[in-house]
Amino acid sequence: MGQEPLMDVAERYLEELAKRCMVEIEAHDERKHAVTRLKSCRLHDLVRDLCLVKAKEENLYKMVDKRTSRDFSPAIDAHYGLVFRLDVKDISEPNFPPKEQTKHLRSFLCDLLQDNWEIFQGGLDVLSRVLFSRNIHELEIDRSLCKKLPDYQSHIFPDPAGLTQLKLHTNNIEEDPMGTLEKLPNLRIPELGPNSFLGQEMTCHSIGFPQLQHLVLNFLGNLKQWKVDDGAMPKLSSLRIEYCTKLEMIPDGLRCLTNLKEISLLEMPEKFNNRVRIENGQQGKDYDKISHVPLVNIRRGLDVLSRVLFSRNIYELEIDRSLCKNLPDYQSNIFPDPAGLAQLKLHTTNIEEDPMGTLEKLPNLRILELRPNSFLGEEMTCHSIGFPQLQHLVLNFLGNLKQWKVDNGAMPKLSSLRIEYCTKLEMIPDGLRCLTNLKEISLLEMPEKFNNRVRIENSQQGKDYDKISHVPLVNIRRTSRDVKTVWALSYFVPDRRVVFYETKSFDAMAQRIAHEKRLLVDFRRIHLFEIDDDEDY
Incomplete structure (x- = not known):
């Protein structure tokens, strides 16, 4: 590839796939693209159908649509993926498939098909099956299934849970989730996202999270106190706390985490940040809790914007x-x-x-x-x-x-x-x-006083007409609130400004066009708009 930009390489590969009829690509308008010439990419219908057929042959997934079927198939198949769709009336009886059908389950999607739904009774059972499965390694749960996480009991789930990465988002859990999560023996990366936990206190107990390496607490708006006991999270290497605006302080237990290499405190209150800073030679009250950590990032809005606005990538x-x-x-x-x-x-x-x-x-x-x-x-x-x-x-x-x-x-x-x-x-x-x-100026839904400054009306130039007289095309459009339909005309000719004319009558518009054609021998282009007052531009 040499010095060829990565974007050009990616475009070349996509174009090669398109030539082989594997994908369909759509290019940007030549004037509008900024970075890439290609706007979108999608599979051909035949290629998609082939993928679905092969997935079915390999037993990669199964969709259970409770809107059309009340029961699961009596056939016992071992599925690697499950799409589970519930209608409103099924919320209290999800009827999760039997264990024989999910013994090889590696991915799971539960779609409850409505916006405002209540906690359903089977939530704990569903969560137990996916959280504690030995085959599911990565799991993301969006929306609420129950008010608390199920307890991990080794005698009920004899095989160690295989979950290594967990993301929770908008789960509205009311009881401390750490009591369950810290017992997952292989969990390495948990992320507690916005409104995943609604409580005010959270505790990581001794010997909990034996394999945990990365922890994210994001937008836990009610969290005030977080306690970390000695011996908890012994392998933790990175911690990110973001937008937990009510959290009062860093836990005392962080001083015992000798493997902790990085802490990021993003968009936290100044009072919180000042407790871990050194300002004018003075250590904050909690500075000693994280003084052993090699890298501590404390960033608010300006720092974040700088990193993304000025990135070369x-x-x-x-x-x-x-x-x-x-x-x-x-x-x-x-x-x-x-x-x-x-x-x-x-x-x-x-x-x-x-x-x-x-x-x-x-x-x-x-x-x-x-x-x-x-x-x-x-x-x-x-x-x-x-x-x-x-x-x-x-x-x-x-x-x-x-x-x-x-x-x-x-x-x-x-x-x-x-x-x-x-x-x-x-x-x-x-x-x-x-x-x-x-080459082009569009003035849309601007006040009449503003528009009149750049128009020619009755052969009189507006005050600002000369500022844009060199521009080949100017569109001035304003929705009429008085009538349902307005006819609008804009045109330009060599050595003249674009003229805009609008009227309630189509006949009057036709007469205007005829009149202009008689006056202007070099008439080049007409733009005719039928403007509806309910239309969004």
Whole structure:
């Protein structure tokens, strides 16, 4: 491969599979792709059918659909995978398959087919069969099966449980799950995800978790106290605690974990973090509990954003919800390798300070979309020589934005701009007149006062018309709230600006088209829209 980028190698392999009719691939629009030319990949129907036939021949899985069948097949088969679907009326009687049918079970999916369902009576039995199976090594449980985990009793399950990795998410367990999990003899990686445990106290007892190596506690919103007895988790090497905002302190027992090499404390309260820090030569109250650990990461929003925004390996990134009030500064001395990010979407990030000061320094950014409530400020500036590679920019639902300034030399390669629902924006930036590569502007659902500044109405140019007169195509669309249907026309001709015209009457639109054809000998293109007031653009 030499110096060939990995993305190009992956595309080449996919194209080779497509030539052999193994997969179907779809390419991006040539103007829109940022990183990869390929948009999606899927199996041909015949290939999928062949995979299903071979899986059935090898007895790899079985689907039990309780919506159509009340009982299991009388045939006793040993299955390696089970898809178990329950209808609402089956919640209290899951009728898990007999042991003979699941003795080789390695994977299990339980789909309860409804959004708001109650705890069902068979939950403990189902959990016992999958948690304590000797053949299931990795297990993820999403949604609640019962209010507590079943007890691990060796006389009922004589074969050692084979589970090595467990992820719990939204299980709403009310009793401390550690009493069960610590008895699993081969468990190495448990992750307690958001709302997996609703209680306030958790205890890891002595000699519990004999093989545990990595532990994750994430979004346990009620957890206040966590106790670790001497002798618990003797092989633990990494610990991550994230968004456990009520946890009061690090457990005393961590000082006895001699194999612990890394601790990550992510998005924890400052009060919690200060207990394990050294500030101005002063040790925090809990510093001695983890002083023996070689690596301790304490990160909040800015640190996380820095790692992903400025990574040389991340090419496409979408951030939804808030991490911090401002973006971190891009400092080349801290990040010596150029950031690889080519496409960025921000949504509901609630950033208060102008994000352009950071984003314009990303050397490879080509597509930037600032979506609803990504930026809450009133002013935004794109500085000279900023955004050297930017080609497509979207500003959508920035409800507070009033002024946007573009300096000369900013965004030299910008080819398309879309401004949508920025209802307080006062005008188009003066700097757009310097963007010689700008080919298309879309102004969607903007106020009439804003639109009138860039239009020609009755042969009168709007105040900002000259700022975008060089742009070949400008679409101005606004939904009519008065009538069901509006006909809208936009067109452009050589050496003239795009003109936009809308009317309630199709006949009036036809007359307008005829009139323009008579006046404009070099008429090139018409865009005719039938705009429905219920339509989303």
